[in-house]
Amino acid sequence: MNNNHITGAEAMLQSLLKEKTDTIFGYPGGAIMPIYDKLFNRKHQINHILVRHEQGAAHAAQAYAQVTGKTGVCFATSGPGATNLITGITNANLDSIPVIFITAQVASAFLGTDAFQETDMISLSMPVTKWNFQVTSADEIPDAIAKAFYYANTGRPGPVLIDITKDAQLGETTFNYKRIKSIRSYNPHPALRDSDVKEALRMISASKKPLLLAGHGILLAKATRQLEAFIDKTAMPVAVTLLGKSAVNEDSLYYTGMLGMHGNYGPNVLTNEADLIIAAGMRFDDRVTGNLEKYATKAQIIHIDIDKAELNKNVKAHLPIHADIKDFLEKITPMISFKTNETWLNQFRVLNNTEKEKVIDRECSPNNGKIRSGEIVQMISKKTMGNAIIVTDVGQNQMMGARYYHYKSPNSFITSGGLGTMGFGLPAAVGAQVGQPNKTVVLLSGDGGFQMTMQELGTIFQYNLPVKMVILNNNFLGMVRQWQQLFNNKRYAETNMPTPDFPMLARSFGIESGLVHERAELDNAINTMLNHQGPYLLEIKIEKEANVFPMIYPGKAVDEIVLEDIAM
Amino acid sequence: MKETYTIIAFSENHVGLLNRITIIFTRRHINIESLTVSSTEMKGIHRFTIVALETEENIIKVVKQIEKLTEVLFADWYLNDQLVYREIALYKVPIESAIQKNLEQVLREFNAHVVDVQKDFVIIENTGHIDDTEKLYEILEPYGIMQFVRSGMISISKNNKELSSYLKELPINEYVKE
Numbered sequence: 001m002n003n004n005h006i007t008g009a010e011a012m013l014q015s016l017l018k019e020k021t022d023t024i025f026g027y028p029g030g031a032i033m034p035i036y037d038k039l040f041n042r043k044h045q046i047n048h049i050l051v052r053h054e055q056g057a058a059h060a061a062q063a064y065a066q067v068t069g070k071t072g073v074c075f076a077t078s079g080p081g082a083t084n085l086i087t088g089i090t091n092a093n094l095d096s097i098p099v100i101f102i103t104a105q106v107a108s109a110f111l112g113t114d115a116f117q118e119t120d121m122i123s124l125s126m127p128v129t130k131w132n133f134q135v136t137s138a139d140e141i142p143d144a145i146a147k148a149f150y151y152a153n154t155g156r157p158g159p160v161l162i163d164i165t166k167d168a169q170l171g172e173t174t175f176n177y178k179r180i181k182s183i184r185s186y187n188p189h190p191a192l193r194d195s196d197v198k199e200a201l202r203m204i205s206a207s208k209k210p211l212l213l214a215g216h217g218i219l220l221a222k223a224t225r226q227l228e229a230f231i232d233k234t235a236m237p238v239a240v241t242l243l244g245k246s247a248v249n250e251d252s253l254y255y256t257g258m259l260g261m262h263g264n265y266g267p268n269v270l271t272n273e274a275d276l277i278i279a280a281g282m283r284f285d286d287r288v289t290g291n292l293e294k295y296a297t298k299a300q301i302i303h304i305d306i307d308k309a310e311l312n313k314n315v316k317a318h319l320p321i322h323a324d325i326k327d328f329l330e331k332i333t334p335m336i337s338f339k340t341n342e343t344w345l346n347q348f349r350v351l352n353n354t355e356k357e358k359v360i361d362r363e364c365s366p367n368n369g370k371i372r373s374g375e376i377v378q379m380i381s382k383k384t385m386g387n388a389i390i391v392t393d394v395g396q397n398q399m400m401g402a403r404y405y406h407y408k409s410p411n412s413f414i415t416s417g418g419l420g421t422m423g424f425g426l427p428a429a430v431g432a433q434v435g436q437p438n439k440t441v442v443l444l445s446g447d448g449g450f451q452m453t454m455q456e457l458g459t460i461f462q463y464n465l466p467v468k469m470v471i472l473n474n475n476f477l478g479m480v481r482q483w484q485q486l487f488n489n490k491r492y493a494e495t496n497m498p499t500p501d502f503p504m505l506a507r508s509f510g511i512e513s514g515l516v517h518e519r520a521e522l523d524n525a526i527n528t529m530l531n532h533q534g535p536y537l538l539e540i541k542i543e544k545e546a547n548v549f550p551m552i553y554p555g556k557a558v559d560e561i562v563l564e565d566i567a568m
Numbered sequence: 569m570k571e572t573y574t575i576i577a578f579s580e581n582h583v584g585l586l587n588r589i590t591i592i593f594t595r596r597h598i599n600i601e602s603l604t605v606s607s608t609e610m611k612g613i614h615r616f617t618i619v620a621l622e623t624e625e626n627i628i629k630v631v632k633q634i635e636k637l638t639e640v641l642f643a644d645w646y647l648n649d650q651l652v653y654r655e656i657a658l659y660k661v662p663i664e665s666a667i668q669k670n671l672e673q674v675l676r677e678f679n680a681h682v683v684d685v686q687k688d689f690v691i692i693e694n695t696g697h698i699d700d701t702e703k704l705y706e707i708l709e710p711y712g713i714m715q716f717v718r719s720g721m722i723s724i725s726k727n728n729k730e731l732s733s734y735l736k737e738l739p740i741n742e743y744v745k746e
Contacts, residue, residue: 186638
């Protein structure tokens with residue numbers, strides 16, 4: 001061990017290196033200067049990505065974590081630098097992504113005095129972090145970082161914030177880093193009980209119409225292969241949540257689609273026909289369940305989650321299992337002999353054919369009218385053969401990206417689920433591309449969300465990140481407009497928005513770009529974009545008042561999902 | 569149906585944890601009736617006693633969210649009959665009314681004590697259930713109460729495992745050996 005005296009700032013960087021961090025997203029400022037000063041000499045070890053706004057750093061670090069499976073790391077200075085992170089921290093918290101946020105703080109002698117750029121980040125971030133800690137002395141740094149990594153990426157992952165005062169960065173310490181093995185107040189790996197597995201086996205074998213709901217937990221637990229083995233053996237129909245997208249290879253015979261408000265017809269309707277629901281690493285979000293009173297009306301429910309607080313929170317389970325989903329699947333698959341009845345599987349196919357005819361074909365292969373988002377996404381899907389990483393913003397573009405790209409490999413869909421953060425897309429695409437430099441990263445954004453964080457074009461330009469940015473421009477905040485059309489009698493209050501010349505904007509950052517108005521130009525334009533070596537922005541003018549369907553109207557049950565707007 | 573529940577939680581001693589716990593109540597718009605934090609028989613471990621009027625279903629959800637906090641060792645919830653609980657109340661009353669009225673009988677009845685006497689006032693201490701301290705308040709009210717304070721409830725459960733035996737079952741903090 002190196003026992004020489006080093007500064008807290010140096011100890012912090014060495015701690016990160018001990019945890020094998022090689023990439024940091026951040027933005028310097030006054031209070032964090034000692035850390036950046038030490039970073040200067042470690043360029044060969046640590047790749048720092050300078051974003052254009054701290055919110056961008058937070059989203060990028062999250063997406064980086066998602067596509068690499070590592071813990072994301074993000075730096076910001078005190079005060080406004082730190083508060084700008086809040087949206088990104090909250091986003092990572094709701095979507096359970098391991099990111100360590102390191103914020104600088106004024107010197108400890110000034111704490112609580114309203115000093116220049118002082119903000120109480122511990123109190124501010126408390127409701128939106130898994131854990132946070134304020135370091136006021138250099139000696140505390142290694143242990144704080146060790147705990148931060150341990151908490152962030154074990155159990156149900158989540159964001160952690162470490163606030164480091166300036167004097168702690170400058171103070172001297174002897175460096176002795178010890179990674180955490182266990183903490184007595186925290187049990188990240190609950191033991192799977194044999195009795196639970198036995199009961200689950202009994203319930204499955206007694207079922208005629210089982211349905212497995214795969215959530216983000218499958219991806220977080222790195223249990224996609226285990227899930228595949230389970231569904232292949234049991235032939236059990238599987239549906240995914242929005243964040244569960246890409247947890248199941250959509251080529252699978254048993255994949256039935258996405259759940260929820262704009263999910264697929266079959267799995268939504270048949271949720272209320274199923275006699276057994278196995279909820280695997282998902283949390284019954286209101287966008288998935290619709291009206292809770294009329295949800296899963298005929299089903300026994302087995303709910304497996306690593307977070308005990310999710311069990312019986314929204315939906316009461318007949319068998320709540322507090323365990324890691326990977327352990328559960330590994331245990332139960334070899335023991336199970338159940339095979340799902342073919343007629344039950346066919347019910348999904350019949351309903352999904354109805355959806356194809358009434359919704360998907362019209363969305364993806366229209367003969368006339370303006371370009372539709374679905375056809376764009378499907379075209380990108382075919383041209384990239386499902387091998388790209390799709391990053392979306394929030395709104396109609398997000399639903400279209402989820403619905404019409406054909407996902408094949410884990411963590412290839414990056415979106416803001418729980419928080420629904422407009423402006424997430426572009427910075428998340430930055431993080432995804434930094435994490436997977438050799439993969440095609442395609443951003444699907446609306447014109448509204450893109451304008452929220454478009455300064456990150458500067459980051460894309462600076463690092464020459466070959467992100468393919470597609471702006472689906474309808475000059476509307478499309479999803480809100482859709483609701484205004486459906487529920488507010490087309491009173492389009494403040495949702496109509498003129499947009500800048502996006503291709504020119506891209507060019508001002510030295511980024512190649514294109515613009516498509518007509519369907520006839522689409523194929524070529526997408527080829528040009530995908531074949532381009534560096535970053536590329538493609539603006540596509542789409543149908544202004546297109547809607548996302550199917551849709552479960554607010555307050556309605558999952559089986560009341562409609563394929564088109566008939567009720568209004 | 570809403571009832572009075574007492575949540576008892578044990579935690580590591582960490583700055584800000586109290587805030588993390590109360591946020592869970594704030595989020596769900598649950599009012600905390602009383603809250604006490606104190607050290608325990610185990611060094612470095614703190615005990616939270618939180619009383620709230622809520623449905624059992626919501627109390628269970630809150631307890632799970634408290635237990636989920638990384639520095640909480642464990643948390644549980646109780647109805648009053650599962651606990652032995654007490655609070656201390658102090659009453660400051662004018663000396664004149666204390667002399668005029670029959671204070672001695674009241675003190676005897678409630679097993680209350682005079683803890684301080686000054687020229688202008690006496691301070692009375694009473695320990696008991698919230699019903700007792702409230703009843704004494706009502707009786708002393710005509711005396712002209714100058715100040716009244718209660719400690720908030722502290723309680724010991726009748727049935728749960730002892731903290732020390734529970735802690736023995738938990739893994740200790742360990743570092744990875746490299």
